[in-house]
Ligand code: HEC
């Protein structure tokens with residue numbers, strides 16, 4: 001085989017190897033190689049001001065304005081529902097989970113909170129007063145509309 005032809009045939013393979021090596025250098029938030037298990041960072045101090053925060057868009061799951069560190073959610077118990085379910089809000093004075101939490105995926109209303117909404121912190125998260133890890137250029141839709149009207 002001619003050496004030139006050989007190199008040409010090898011080229012696609014070299015590109016793949018190069019890409020795979022570059023992937024090792026991808027900047028990740030875990031600051032460690034893929035195969036390394038870094039020590040988890042310590043939990044921060046959750047904000048506990050009990051003041052509702054603004055939602056960034058109407059469908060946003062509201063962030064949690066209170067501490068949740070000891071609130072267990074597992075097969076047998078859900079501490080969040082002990083305050084937020086329909087049955088409990090008169091006693092707890094917590095806002096009831098919205099009606100969407102009682103709907104199955106076909107839009108039927110159930111008697112209990114839907115299994116799809118059982119693990120609350122899949123969507124609702126407490127907040128900490130910390131420096132953001134990454135830059136965020138999110139713009140509120142009101143700001144976008146304001147800018148548009150000015151033009
Ligand atoms: C001891 C009762 C209690 C428990 C347990 C509890 N909450 Fe709350 N929650 C409240 C109350 C009361 C409020 C209203 C604001 C405040 O007082 O903090 C609230 C507010 C919220 C809000 C804000 C709602 C809004 O409209 O902005 C979210 C979200 C929330 N809780 C989620 C949770 C989740 C998720 C859990 C479980 C990890 C949980 N809560 C456990 C009492 C509770």
Ligand code: HEC
Pocket residue numbers: 058059060061062078080081084095096097098099100101113116117118119120121122123124
């Ligand atoms: C799959 C995502 C998801 C899960 C899981 C979930 N929520 Fe929500 N939650 C939302 C979204 C989105 C909203 C805002 C839109 C709406 O009301 O549906 C919301 C709204 C709320 C509100 C505000 C209700 C109001 O009318 O102001 C409370 C309180 C709440 N959720 C508590 C909970 C609790 C407690 C759990 C666990 C039992 C839970 N959520 C599970 C997505 C979720």
